[in-house]
């Protein structure tokens with residue numbers, strides 16, 4: 001049973017259809033990866049789902065309720081968290097205060113420190129002085145403190161060293177194991193598929209593959225063909 005269901009969703013930018021009829025299902029307690037070449041429409045789809053930009057057509061259901069017409073903050077309140085591509089923290093606030101500002105009812109900053117012990121060591125440091133990887137951990141941590149049902153994560157690896165990306169991807173897997181439904185857009189395809197339950201590939205605004213993450217990981221030529229947008233495979 002999907003906690004987030006995206007059905008035949010179309011999203012436009014400057015009047016052009018960028019996402020064309022995408023259908024994606026995200027289950028609780030699972031990692032669903034969304035792959036595709038640059039410009040395929042992954043970011044646009046996530047922004048349509050979170051409400052950052054409007055959806056032109058289609059249905060989005062979160063926990064059984066339709067959300068595609070709600071404003072972004074209402075979708076967030078309904079349990080949808082969006083970690084956007086350009087990580088932003090309150091640079092002058094400490095690590096701890098960044099987290100406290102994001103704490104939802106019943107949530108504790110210790111949950112984030114348990115997931116990312118390296119942040120505990122920087123508890124009093126201004127967030128602007130953290131490394132890129134630590135700032136990304138903080139962004140993910142802030143999102144989880146809102147107790148989301150679903151976490152949309154857009155290329156958290158941007159500009160980070162592979163070892164740090166691996167660390168973040170493992171943490172995302174743990175979040176899913178705790179019950180959150182994760183939709184992960186990631187340019188490190190094999191790394192993401194390594195923790196994924198289900199995978200989708202987009203090409204030129206359309207979903208061209210939907211299937212088991214492990215199947216795709218095991219079939220490199222299929223993955224390559226999908227990235228090139230060859231929908232005949």
Ligand SMILES: Nc1ncnc2c1ncn2[C@@H]1O[C@H](COP(=O)(O)OP(=O)(O)OP(=O)(O)O)[C@@H](O)[C@H]1O
Nearest residue numbers: 013014016018036037038039040041042043044045
């Ligand atoms: N404001 C805009 N007006 C028109 N087209 C746009 C606008 N913004 C983005 N696009 C186009 O939309 C397409 C999809 O972009 P999007 O960022 O969603 O792709 P993506 O799959 O996330 O790729 P990337 O990995 O590069 O972020 C691209 O071809 C891009 O040029």
